[in-house]
Amino acid sequence: MMVLRWRDTNRLLLSLHTDMTDQAISWVRYQQALFPDKPFFLYYAPGATTRRITVQRNGPTNTRQIRSGRDVIREQTLARQIKSGIVPANTKLAPKPADIKDWNKLSADEKKLFTRQMSVYAGFAEHTGL
Structure with missing residues (x-):
């Protein structure tokens, strides 16, 4: 199992959730390009609608x-x-x-x-x- 960690980037991150989503989409595309017929599981859980919210x-x-x-x-x-x-x-x-x-x-x-x-x-x- 591969676990993706938060990346240290030089760009300004306006939203952790937007970046998480972008990373998840990239991972799905990468997986599908390498193994198009192989099933996979991606656990994606943004901290949506928890008590402390920023938008x-x-x-x-x-x-x-x-x-x-x-x-x-x-x-x-x-x-x-x-x-x-x-x-x-x-x-x-x-x-x-x-x-x-x-x-x-x-x-x-x-x-x-x-x-x-x-x-x-x-x-x-x-x-x-x-």
């Missing part, structure tokens, strides 16, 4: 939709999943943890903070293809 400058996504709040987004997500057949039509939302306030009960500052947090999270999830 590239063009990252945070669709803040307008996110401003509607967590509760509305949960309902919209479930509706899309039901419509797409991902979950059964009778699926209900899981109960929200008691320590998470309803969106309409948050202060303006809390809404601003959580909108930004959700926006960065969504941008990173989009960036990594989740």
Whole structure:
């Protein structure tokens, strides 16, 4: 088994995840060029959507939709999943943890903070293809 290690390069790395992805793609191409008929396994696991998130400058996504709040987004997500057949039509939302306030009960500052947090999270999830 070959383990690829982080390379020391002289170029500016704007995103570890972009570089990891580029390296994974290079490895797949290299493997396919040498052994096109041989199966292989590539374990690729970006640190996507973990607690500490950074996203590239063009990252945070669709803040307008996110401003509607967590509760509305949960309902919209479930509706899309039901419509797409991902979950059964009778699926209900899981109960929200008691320590998470309803969106309409948050202060303006809390809404601003959580909108930004959700926006960065969504941008990173989009960036990594989740």
